[in-house]
Amino acid sequence: MADPGREKDAREMFPLDISPEEYAAGHAHEWLCFSFDDYRYSDHALEDWIQRLGDILFQRTGAPSLAELRQRYLTEAQPKAVEQRESEEF
Numbered sequence: 001m002a003d004p005g006r007e008k009d010a011r012e013m014f015p016l017d018i019s020p021e022e023y024a025a026g027h028a029h030e031w032l033c034f035s036f037d038d039y040r041y042s043d044h045a046l047e048d049w050i051q052r053l054g055d056i057l058f059q060r061t062g063a064p065s066l067a068e069l070r071q072r073y074l075t076e077a078q079p080k081a082v083e084q085r086e087s088e089e090f
Contacts, residue, residue, distance in 0.1 A: 001040050001041075001042070002039035002040065002041050002042075006039060007043065007046070010050060011043070014036075014049060020050075020053040020056060021064065021069050021073070024053060024057065024069055025066070025072065025073035026073065026078070028066050030085075034053075034054065034058075036050050037055075037057075056069070
């Protein structure tokens with residue numbers, strides 16, 4: 001289980017008013033490491049949202065690819081910015 005501090009951080013960090021699919025389309029490239037899905041959360045909506053995001057990021061349980069999600073959710077110009085960011089050195 002996530003401790004209260006981690007659960008608070010997750011609530012503040014993730015916009016539950018959009019789907020994990022939409023979030024991944026626009027923000028997956030910003031995550032070098034993702035471990036929020038290693039924990040369970042007392043808030044069931046938060047738990048489901050984070051687990052789904054983890055499924056997408058790690059391509060588990062039939063999750064759509066980031067390419068599919070970017071095509072579905074991003075404007076025409078946004079994928080170019082994502083590609084540029086992904087090509088930058090860490």
